[in-house]
Amino acid sequence: MNVLFLCHRIPYPPDKGEKIRAFHILKHLAARHTVHLAAFVDDAADLAHIEALRKYVKGEMLLVPLSRVVTRARMALALLAGTPLTTSYFASAKLDRWIGEVLKRRAIDRVVLFSSAMAPFLLKRRDFDPAKVVLDMVDVDSDKWRQYAGTAGVPMKWVYAREAKTLLDLERRAATAFGATLLVSPFEARTFADLAPDAHGRIHSVANGVDLTPAPPSASPYAADEIPLAMVGTMDYWPNVEGAIWFADEVLPRVRKVLPRAHFYIVGAKPAPALQKPRDGVTVTGRVAEVAPYVAHAAAVVAPLRLARGVQNKVLEGLAHQRPVVATVAATRGLDVVPGRDLWVVDDPQAFADAVIAAATGPDRDRVAANGRALVEREYGWDITLGVLDRILDGVPPAVRKAAVWSEALVGETE
Structure with a gap:
């Protein structure tokens, strides 16, 4: 298939949590499909890795540098407009135009969005079937902001609570519109299914994996007596x-x-x-x-x-x-x-x-x-965990987990 992969951060190098998952999804997709990639870059040093990305991206590619001045201005406007700060941070007319051009030039079969911040780019389009969009939310970001609000002091408590509310509204709309929404664990999937009951049948769990054959590590960095x-x-x-x-x-x-x-x-x-x-x-x-x-x-x-x-x-x-x-x-x-x-x-x-x-x-x-x-x-090998993604892209989305399994997991947490 032709797969358009939109990522809120350049998925290389895979040196932090969200980039590790994004990179392995890209690598997995590239082994099976032609991938077209667009991503934001918030660290100029990451632009040195374009050639490494090209090993996986055989289609078109766009990398959009993020300006701190511009993103802060957009976030200030978002406060006035009542929209999520997260999506305003990653807004881009350039990326939006590029998506439209790629959809015209290429016969795109599926779109994979990495993080809820990328959802608006496909939610507002009328030239692509939303049922062919897969949103990897990874975590329930709105609930993360709710947790932050519970521990922060004024005024950040209010900012975090506002972000939780506006982002949850976006997450619900996206999950209802798109063909599938992915979360990183059954617990996250259950949490979001409770928050977005109208999308329950489209919510799936795709776990993170880990490299099972890491390169032999270098010598110990630690002192011998500690x-x-x-x-x-x-x-x-x-x-x-x-x-x-x-x-x-x-x-x-x-x-x-x-x-x-x-x-x-x-x-x-x-x-x-x-x-x-x-x-x-x-x-x-x-x-x-x-x-x-x-x-x-x-x-x-x-x-x-x-x-x-x-x-x-x-x-x-x-x-x-x-x-x-x-x-x-x-x-x-x-x-x-x-x-x-x-x-x-x-x-x-x-x-x-x-x-x-x-x-x-x-x-x-x-x-x-x-x-x-x-x-x-x-x-937890990546080929094992991402096998679920293959079935979703092929149009055979499996159920996340039965409620009984979720209930057992929740009971275990309190013991």
């Missing part, structure tokens, strides 16, 4: 920032009472100022040339997110590298994991510290790590 605990991610993303601070302030001191050599590494680009405060036993690396060595050589991988949606790649990567993983309920609710078998899942600071001690030095660490690796081999 017990390294690693958290990886983009470190200006608020859920990562909040989780890292919670771990450093509330959990790590409890761990170091038992394991004085324990050292927490916060690994990822663009660390927020709130992370830069000096803390005993904590290193903030900033951007690193390779993330894999920090995961592969860690005594334990931690995912202490308390505000989280969807599937956390940091958890999958830890499991794929066969490392002991300790995570919160919020960081694992999108995964089909069994606490105590595949990893440790805890929320209380002392319980989290106890789990980290067990994961880093306990007798069960190798067994649990091996079970985690076996799990991702069975269920």
Whole structure:
């Protein structure tokens, strides 16, 4: 088929959560179809990867740089107009014209939209059948903003609540109009199905995957006399920032009472100022040339997110590298994991510290790590997870999950 793939951020390099999923969808589509790609670029350094993208994009391609001045002006106007800030940030007359031209020049069979921010580009068109559009929302973004509103102070509390309301309206309209809407987990799909009941039959779960054959990691970046605990991610993303601070302030001191050599590494680009405060036993690396060595050589991988949606790649990567993983309920609710078998899942600071001690030095660490690796081999290879996308594009969309399965998952979260 001819597939038009519209992405809110250039899907290369796959060096952060949303770009990892977008890249693997692009790669998967390119192996089966002719892909035409349009994406926004918010980091000029990413333009150096155009040739790498061309390995996958055999059709037409448009990359649209984002200007901070322009996007902020559009967001200010969106506040007055009552429209989502998210979609105003990614508005583009140039991209809109290009879509129309491609639809005229090419016999486009399907359009795949990555993130709800791209939905307006097809919602307003009359020259393409919306039933042939697949929207990958990934997470329920409107509910993420609702969570932020619950923890923020004035005036951001009001801004976040407004964004939750306006974005949910867009998500509902898009899911009702388009042929299929994808979410990253059954939990996300159930959450959105409850919010958009008119689109229930068009909502599907397509899980994130993980690279099951990562390149052999480089030498350990850690000192020989320490017990390294690693958290990886983009470190200006608020859920990562909040989780890292919670771990450093509330959990790590409890761990170091038992394991004085324990050292927490916060690994990822663009660390927020709130992370830069000096803390005993904590290193903030900033951007690193390779993330894999920090995961592969860690005594334990931690995912202490308390505000989280969807599937956390940091958890999958830890499991794929066969490392002991300790995570919160919020960081694992999108995964089909069994606490105590595949990893440790805890929320209380002392319980989290106890789990980290067990994961880093306990007798069960190798067994649990091996079970985690076996799990991702069975269920989370990209070819396995994206097989559902193939069936949807072929016009045979499977049901997400039965309500009974969802109910069991929800019960498990409260235990």
